[in-house]
Amino acid sequence: MKMTRINRRVFGRQTLGVAAAAALSSLSVRAEAAGEGETKRMRVGVIGCGSVSNVYLPHLAASPYVALVSACDIKPERAKRQAGRFQIPHHYPHIDDMLAGAAFDLLVNLTDMQEHEHLNRQAIAAGKHIWSEKPIANSLQAGQALLEQAKKRGVRVWGAPTVVNSPQFACMARILNSGVLGRVAAAHADYGHTGPDWSSFFYEKGGGSMPDLGVYNLTTLTGLLGPARSVVALTSVVTPTRNIRGKGRIRVTEEDNAMLLLDHGKGTLAHVQCGFNFFNPHGHEGSKEKRHTISIVGSTGMLGLVGYDWEPLGVDVATTAAADFKRQATDKGGYVWQQGASLVAECLVKGKEPLFTAEHALHVVEIICAARQSQETGQRIDLKSSFKWPVVS
Numbered sequence: 001m002k003m004t005r006i007n008r009r010v011f012g013r014q015t016l017g018v019a020a021a022a023a024l025s026s027l028s029v030r031a032e033a034a035g036e037g038e039t040k041r042m043r044v045g046v047i048g049c050g051s052v053s054n055v056y057l058p059h060l061a062a063s064p065y066v067a068l069v070s071a072c073d074i075k076p077e078r079a080k081r082q083a084g085r086f087q088i089p090h091h092y093p094h095i096d097d098m099l100a101g102a103a104f105d106l107l108v109n110l111t112d113m114q115e116h117e118h119l120n121r122q123a124i125a126a127g128k129h130i131w132s133e134k135p136i137a138n139s140l141q142a143g144q145a146l147l148e149q150a151k152k153r154g155v156r157v158w159g160a161p162t163v164v165n166s167p168q169f170a171c172m173a174r175i176l177n178s179g180v181l182g183r184v185a186a187a188h189a190d191y192g193h194t195g196p197d198w199s200s201f202f203y204e205k206g207g208g209s210m211p212d213l214g215v216y217n218l219t220t221l222t223g224l225l226g227p228a229r230s231v232v233a234l235t236s237v238v239t240p241t242r243n244i245r246g247k248g249r250i251r252v253t254e255e256d257n258a259m260l261l262l263d264h265g266k267g268t269l270a271h272v273q274c275g276f277n278f279f280n281p282h283g284h285e286g287s288k289e290k291r292h293t294i295s296i297v298g299s300t301g302m303l304g305l306v307g308y309d310w311e312p313l314g315v316d317v318a319t320t321a322a323a324d325f326k327r328q329a330t331d332k333g334g335y336v337w338q339q340g341a342s343l344v345a346e347c348l349v350k351g352k353e354p355l356f357t358a359e360h361a362l363h364v365v366e367i368i369c370a371a372r373q374s375q376e377t378g379q380r381i382d383l384k385s386s387f388k389w390p391v392v393s
């Protein structure tokens with residue numbers, strides 16, 4: 001199979017977090033100097049050959065740490081098409097066939113949100129590492145059971161999003177760590193668009209704007225401010241029916257509008273707003289969003305993330321010492337939101353840990369479930385889970 005090769009140092013800079021890239025780059029320089037032969041590649045099976053696979057597959061195909069082995073979709077023509085486009089030697093119509101077919105090491109799960117949990121479970125049982133689009137599982141409990149199962153099977157599990165890996169996240173974390181914002185009081189984050197029209201799962205039970213969109217802001221804010229201790233939320237359905245291409249009119253049963261309040265402890269409160277009814281003059285083109293979609297304010301300063309956390313463009317900071325906003329971290333350093341699967345392949349080859357963790361992803365799953373419980377009961381819901389924090393020190 002012919003694969004596009006790119007320089008390993010360039011790829012590392014494009015995929016790893018800034019700190020990890022620095023560590024890796026010295027390692028890879030040494031490996032090259034030692035005259036190392038072919039780079040070891042993780043054999044990858046991709047399941048789910050719909051919309052997002054068009055963004056993942058080019059990144060995976062360009063990775064020197066990946067050998068694309070198989071593609072799978074319950075719509076077999078999609079698996080066949082992507083296999084043809086990306087020179088993937090095997091394609092299958094069902095996970096059973098894929099697991100019984102050509103050997104691979106890492107499952108990249110790009111299926112409907114409701115399918116991830118059971119497909120991840122089945123692949124772990126078959127001894128595969130997992131990269132899963134969000135969510136890894138539909139509840140904290142189910143997710144923790146998956147991690148237990150993976151530990152016993154000797155495999156690893158990671159899931160989207162990768163927002164903590166951007167240089168802008170690192171910049172915001174370092175500003176917070178430096179103390180220039182003083183006592184951190186409040187944060188706000190928002191993300192929305194007018195909603196996908198190609199698949200109905202986004203609007204059905206287990207879908208919704210929180211696991212599809214709010215998940216990015218929740219990962220960023222918990223990554224910056226620490227695990228949340230409790231949640232209060234209001235959610236609603238603004239548009240009760242929608243037209244889905246090839247399917248017609250469907251009922252929207254999961255929230256398409258949500259507001260969450262998070263208590264991070266020490267008095268720090270955050271607000272996250274997400275929805276599928278958010279007009280945006282730029283449509284959904286991340287590079288054109290120049291607003292602060294995330295802002296954090298303390299007693300002596302404030303910061304704002306320019307653009308989205310999944311496509312960050314810079315960080316503005318103002319403090320009592322320098323009251324005009326000063327822009328920092330305008331270079332993405334190669335960060336792209338679709339890098340997660342290629343990055344974990346690289347980390348598995350190199351024995352390195354990425355900045356994002358399954359525990360962090362599951363903390364966000366718990367927040368989303370708690371937000372739904374808060375909406376149903378009118379109560380503030382305490383959270384149990386945590387993750388390794390700070391993410392960037």
Ligand SMILES: NC(=O)c1ccc[n+]([C@@H]2O[C@H](COP(=O)([O-])OP(=O)(O)OC[C@H]3O[C@@H](n4cnc5c(N)ncnc54)[C@H](O)[C@@H]3O)[C@@H](O)[C@H]2O)c1
Pocket residue numbers: 047048049050051052053072073074075078094095110111112113115119133134135198199211212
């Ligand atoms: N589309 C995007 O821009 C985007 C961006 C970021 C993340 N995501 C996430 O990626 C995931 C997929 O989204 P999408 O937009 O690509 O959806 P999609 O509907 O376009 O694609 C999903 C594909 O998975 C297949 N599938 C479903 N169940 C399956 C199963 N059991 N076995 C094999 N194949 C199965 C479907 O047939 C379909 O082809 C979701 O978790 C979504 O939140 C999507």
